[in-house]
Amino acid sequence: MNPYPALIVCGPPHAGKSTLCHALTMALREAGVAHYLFRAAPDGEGNWTSEAPPEAARALRKKGPFDQTWLAYAVGAVASRQLPFIVDMGGRPTLEQENLLDQCQYAIVLTCDAAQHEEWLERVRRHALHIIADLRSELDAADEVTLQNGRIEGVIGGLRQDRVSIQQPALAAVLAQVRERFTWRDEDVAVYHATHTPWPAGSVEIIDFDGLLRARGQAQFHDSDRDAITASLADRQPIALYGRLWSHLVVALAKKCDVRAVFMADQGWVAPTRVRLIEAPRCESESMSLAVQVEPGQRATLRVTKLQPYLPYVDTLDAPAVPAGFSLMIDGKLPSWLLAGLATAYAGCASLSILDPRNSTTV
Structure with missing residues (x-):
């Protein structure tokens, strides 16, 4: 049970x-x-x-x-x-x-x-x-x-x-x-899941988003938090993401670090999708379509469209490549395992941002 x-x-x-x-x-x-x-x-x-x-x-x-x-x-x-x-x-x-x-x-x-x-x-x-x-x-x-x-x-x-x-x-x-x-405390559940991982103890640093907010005495993250947290970690440092994930921080961390796992409330620890970039304007799988729209000023937008009511977890995925030197905005309300995988694949872009669908702003 x-x-x-x-x-x-x-x-x-x-x-x-x-x-x-x-x-x-x-x-x-x-x-x-x-x-x-x-x-x-x-x-x-x-x-x-x-x-x-x-x-x-x-x-x-x-x-x-x-x-x-x-x-x-x-x-x-x-x-x-x-x-x-x-x-x-x-x-x-x-x-x-x-x-x-x-x-x-x-x-x-x-x-x-x-x-x-x-x-x-x-x-x-x-x-x-x-x-x-x-x-x-x-x-x-x-x-x-x-x-x-x-x-x-x-x-x-x-x-x-x-x-x-x-x-x-x-x-x-x-x-x-x-x-x-509901008697479990956030901190207690976080400790439990941190000690039940698929990797050896101490080999991966867990970034607990809820714990970071508690330590700051905040209800939500700000841009300055994203920059400070990202700066505190070494390039390609092995990390795992836990808690209620803020998409903009997920992108920043995946661009800099080596995200080994993301915690999902319905699955536990899962690896980010491994994304292979190919020279094509559009890629389509059974559950989603990914298309890159090139715009003036060396900018591009990646649009991810669901082809069914939800996106089932996939371990590998093809996605369209972006011209060298371009900045990329990711548009789509995406699960964190996919967002982390995409941000890792596109880490070489001049910059990465994500569109917030609540107010059509980018961060």
């Missing part, structure tokens, strides 16, 4: 599940509680859509099919989790998609009316989950909740991305219930 708990947040579409999940994950981060928020529906929802301006969020939110490939990935990811998981479930599951529920122990049920409520309670009961919160979502209502036999019940209001607050009574009560079950 997996030692890490899994909590599924479930209910019909438009009940506010993703907004609730985002509020919970931000509060748990601030409290130093180890966890990972897994978006189990291929609809483009994620922390970036919660944190981006409205127009950018709409562009990021691209719904994909909940097909057999995605389902197998999602069920496998939750089953093999390497951290406590909060699972944001889709609102119209088939019986087969309900296999996700079998990988979890706890549930938050979020519904909008009586018919939905009975449907979802029956679904959760079929899979023998322990319900820690059973809430009716009403956008314009005030919170009104009670604790009954270890379960939060009642009304939660205002589950809008621009209005939700972890201080409101319903969310505060739910957070307390989650923290009773």
Whole structure:
């Protein structure tokens, strides 16, 4: 049995599940509680859509099919989790998609009316989950909740991305219930994973992104942090990347150092993709397309397009070469194992940057 708990947040579409999940994950981060928020529906929802301006969020939110490939990935990811998981479930599951529920122990049920409520309670009961919160979502209502036999019940209001607050009574009560079950601290889990590695002890330095933020007393990284951290490491120093990875620091570290592994919440330690550069304007694999667009001023952009709802891990990949002396911007919302592999392959470019899809800026 997996030692890490899994909590599924479930209910019909438009009940506010993703907004609730985002509020919970931000509060748990601030409290130093180890966890990972897994978006189990291929609809483009994620922390970036919660944190981006409205127009950018709409562009990021691209719904994909909940097909057999995605389902197998999602069920496998939750089953093999390497951290406590909060699972944001889709609102119209088939019986087969309900296999996700079998990988979890706890549930938050979020519904909008009586018919939905009975449907979802029956679904959760079929899979023998322990319900820690059973809430009716009403956008314009005030919170009104009670604790009954270890379960939060009642009304939660205002589950809008621009209005939700972890201080409101319903969310505060739910957070307390989650923290009773998610007892691992970030530091403790980091120590465990640092001592269970596929390489000999002491041969690779682990760059713990969360630990670096804690040491700085910060909630997020800044450009000056990226520069200072990168400067503190030797050229081609063997490193591994752990924690909630900041893409811009991943690129900088992969350009300078020898990234041996990246920690993934659903897989553990994996090697970055080995990327082979070839003389072609476009390369295509089963899961993605990579194309280089050459621009004036010795600049180029690498566009990575997903050809299926998610990018499965690949150990090797072909990518288009970039003319010598060019600066390259990587455009795409990419998993860290791929981003680190691409940055390593293109380390010889005059400069490397990544487009932040939340605000169309480069860093």
